[in-house]
Amino acid sequence: GTGPPVLELRGLRVSYGAIEALKGIDLVVEEGEVVTLLGANGAGKTTTLRAVSGLLRPREGEIRFRGARVDGVPPHEVVGLGIGHAPEGRRVFPGMTVRENLDMGAYRFRRTPREDLDRVLALFPVLAERRGQQAGTLSGGEQQMLAIGRALMGRPGLLLLDEPSMGLAPLIVTQIFDIVREINSQGTTVLLVEQNAAQALRLADRGYVLETGAIVMSAPAAELLHDPRVRAAYLGGT
Numbered sequence: 001g002t003g004p005p006v007l008e009l010r011g012l013r014v015s016y017g018a019i020e021a022l023k024g025i026d027l028v029v030e031e032g033e034v035v036t037l038l039g040a041n042g043a044g045k046t047t048t049l050r051a052v053s054g055l056l057r058p059r060e061g062e063i064r065f066r067g068a069r070v071d072g073v074p075p076h077e078v079v080g081l082g083i084g085h086a087p088e089g090r091r092v093f094p095g096m097t098v099r100e101n102l103d104m105g106a107y108r109f110r111r112t113p114r115e116d117l118d119r120v121l122a123l124f125p126v127l128a129e130r131r132g133q134q135a136g137t138l139s140g141g142e143q144q145m146l147a148i149g150r151a152l153m154g155r156p157g158l159l160l161l162d163e164p165s166m167g168l169a170p171l172i173v174t175q176i177f178d179i180v181r182e183i184n185s186q187g188t189t190v191l192l193v194e195q196n197a198a199q200a201l202r203l204a205d206r207g208y209v210l211e212t213g214a215i216v217m218s219a220p221a222a223e224l225l226h227d228p229r230v231r232a233a234y235l236g237g238t
């Protein structure tokens, strides 16, 4: 496409008081891509996603969604523009049912659109089986699926995924990565934060490596997968 990127970060700086978590990062996600943001604990990955969602206000720099500035836009309006966020630690509403959690994701529509509900339940059949069950009683993998499903209910053009593999068994992680691939093939652009670099790079088109608040590498995913520095630092040196 010839349009503006789906997401464009320019010189993004974010601080927590005196701690500078992002030291001026540049990052672009084009329409239709899966882009992964890799980095160790504390590198600033979650901070990046929270800034895009409007949960943190940048100290400096620009965030553009399809060309329009969104830095300074409050989180509920960011959702309304078409940015969905499945947060780290799969923060579902534990006392609400699966269906109610999905309804929350669709709150920008007056009523939950049937087609969105059908699409999400088709992607995650286990959620259809458990639609009347309290979210807090789901397994970790099911809660992660619900967190992603809830984000999809807002019909996002850009889906932000924060460590969907965290704490899950390998088989479940593979399932979730397969579903992310399916979501992308249905037309949703994805920015994926991961510590599981190997699987993230196999899924992604391109990747960025973040170290202590700065982008230190950016390349096609296949290149990063074979890069000796990436292999040593993020792929267990294999």
Ligand code: ATP
Residues within 6 Å of the ligand: 016, 019, 020, 021, 039, 040, 041, 042, 043, 044, 045, 046, 047, 048, 088
């Ligand atoms: P993780 O995988 O642990 O989530 P991350 O790459 O997502 O790591 P961030 O959570 O974005 O990293 O944290 C970036 C930096 O900002 C770290 O130094 C962290 O200690 C600091 N930080 C994060 N949240 C806060 C906060 N609420 N208050 C103060 N400092 C924070």
